[in-house]
Amino acid sequence: MNLLPQLSPSEFVTLLNATLEFAYPRVTITGELSNFKVSKNRWIYFDLKDEEASVHFFGTAYTLPTPLEDGMLLRVSGTPRLHPKYGFSVGIQNIELSGQGTIKKAFSLLKAKLQAEGLFDEGRKRFLPYPPESIGLITSSESAAYGDFVKVLDARYGGIKIELADVQVQGEPATTQIVKAIERFNAAGSPPEVLVIIRGGGSADDLQTFSSEIVTRAIVASRIPTLVAIGHEVDVSLSELAADQRASTPSNAAELLVPDKAVIVSQLRDVKTEMSRLVSVILQSERDGLREKFEELSLLVSDQIQAKREWLGQASKLLELVNPQQVLKRGYAVVRQSGKVLRSSHSVKAGQALDITLSDGHIGARVQ
Amino acid sequence: MTKMDKTYAELKAELDELLELLQSEDIDVDEAVERYQRGTELVKLLEAKLKQAKNKVTKLKVNFDQKL
Numbered sequence: 420m421n422l423l424p425q426l427s428p429s430e431f432v433t434l435l436n437a438t439l440e441f442a443y444p445r446v447t448i449t450g451e452l453s454n455f456k457v458s459k460n461r462w463i464y465f466d467l468k469d470e471e472a473s474v475h476f477f478g479t480a481y482t483l484p485t486p487l488e489d490g491m492l493l494r495v496s497g498t499p500r501l502h503p504k505y506g507f508s509v510g511i512q513n514i515e516l517s518g519q520g521t522i523k524k525a526f527s528l529l530k531a532k533l534q535a536e537g538l539f540d541e542g543r544k545r546f547l548p549y550p551p552e553s554i555g556l557i558t559s560s561e562s563a564a565y566g567d568f569v570k571v572l573d574a575r576y577g578g579i580k581i582e583l584a585d586v587q588v589q590g591e592p593a594t595t596q597i598v599k600a601i602e603r604f605n606a607a608g609s610p611p612e613v614l615v616i617i618r619g620g621g622s623a624d625d626l627q628t629f630s631s632e633i634v635t636r637a638i639v640a641s642r643i644p645t646l647v648a649i650g651h652e653v654d655v656s657l658s659e660l661a662a663d664q665r666a667s668t669p670s671n672a673a674e675l676l677v678p679d680k681a682v683i684v685s686q687l688r689d690v691k692t693e694m695s696r697l698v699s700v701i702l703q704s705e706r707d708g709l710r711e712k713f714e715e716l717s718l719l720v721s722d723q724i725q726a727k728r729e730w731l732g733q734a735s736k737l738l739e740l741v742n743p744q745q746v747l748k749r750g751y752a753v754v755r756q757s758g759k760v761l762r763s764s765h766s767v768k769a770g771q772a773l774d775i776t777l778s779d780g781h782i783g784a785r786v787q
Numbered sequence: 788m789t790k791m792d793k794t795y796a797e798l799k800a801e802l803d804e805l806l807e808l809l810q811s812e813d814i815d816v817d818e819a820v821e822r823y824q825r826g827t828e829l830v831k832l833l834e835a836k837l838k839q840a841k842n843k844v845t846k847l848k849v850n851f852d853q854k855l
Binding site for chain 1 (some may be wrong): 795802805806809810814816819820822823826827830833834836837838839840841842843844845846847849851
């Protein structure tokens with residue numbers, strides 16, 4: 420007797436799928452990509468293989484993190500299922516690149532594609548407010564990057580309102596969370612003036628999210644200006660290329676975002692010194708003005724005095740000319756008769772006494 | 788909002804204007820001295836604001852762990 424259950428094909432399919440759902444609701448398989456196909460820009464089909472086996476995958480193009488090419492090493496998670504008609508496949512839930520080679524290849528493919536679209540053009544980039552009054556910070560609150568950023572920011576400047584979107588910055592959930600955070604800030608009633616997206620250094624695998632197409636496009640689409648700082652890596656991530664501003668580290672991001680208040684205080688002191696100097700100049704110029712006026716006045720007065728002296732001089736000379744003494748010296752005489760000055764020769768009679776004054780004395784005389 | 792916002796900006800703007808006025812030659816001695824005193828006052832206020840203001844971090848109460 421046959422003790423095995425007797426099943427129809429559909430019953431078997433249902434049973435197997437129930438078993439799979441129970442035992443393996445989700446699996447993650449890492450293998451080499453082959454037979455990669457995209458259909459109608461909506462569906463993707465591929466196999467992941469190793470030396471001995473090949474597993475078929477099926478899913479939506481939405482799960483593609485980046486353009487893919489056969490030969491890449493992928494880490495794919497999904498739900499295994501036996502389709503009633505089309506056979507076995509794993510329904511894709513998440514695709515991650517695995518290994519340096521694959522990641523590098525995917526990176527250059529995507530970079531070329533987005534660059535061709537003009538997403539990295541300098542002309543697109545906006546200036547960040549300096550300093551901003553509010554910041555939308557997207558990072559992991561447990562990361563050293565977060566700590567460094569806030570520490571440097573606090574040291575340099577104050578009064579900024581920071582809203583933190585606490586997200587994962589690597590691994591499967593990171594992509595979704597980061598994009599949601601960007602969209603959340605953009606949709607806010609009063610959005611922050613700048614979005615700051617930061618994380619520390621890590622392996623190429625760790626940093627995949629920041630070179631994924633979906634995160635890069637979300638940064639491009641943000642109406643709020645963006646500053647991205649992914650800790651020290653040799654290759655610049657696509658997010659950094661797409662951002663309005665890029666910083667080399669989270670600390671550097673804080674330095675780029677705000678001025679150093681110590682510098683501002685020093686500048687204010689300079690302003691005070693400058694004002695003091697300007698006032699001195701004004702006072703000095705006033706003094707100079709007054710002195711000038713005084714000198715002008717002095718000049719005028721001495722001019723006047725000089726003029727009067729000259730006039731006096733002239734007058735004196737004139738006076739000298741008509742000085743009777745001078746006339747007498749020239750040989751003229753004053754003739755008086757009985758004390759009265761004689762002007763006419765007819766005013767005298769013979770025998771009258773005359774008094775003749777010469778320049779140096781008198782002569783008595785009688786009219787003949 | 789923030790401690791540093793409009794008031795700081797207003798004070799800074801006043802200071803800039805004042806400086807410009809002092810730099811123009813069109814000002815008499817009395818006004819110059821008055822402006823200078825206001826200027827030193829502004830510098831003191833701005834310095835105080837810079838030193839006192841603190842940043843404030845608020846964590847968003849949103850669960851980001853959802854499928855898009």
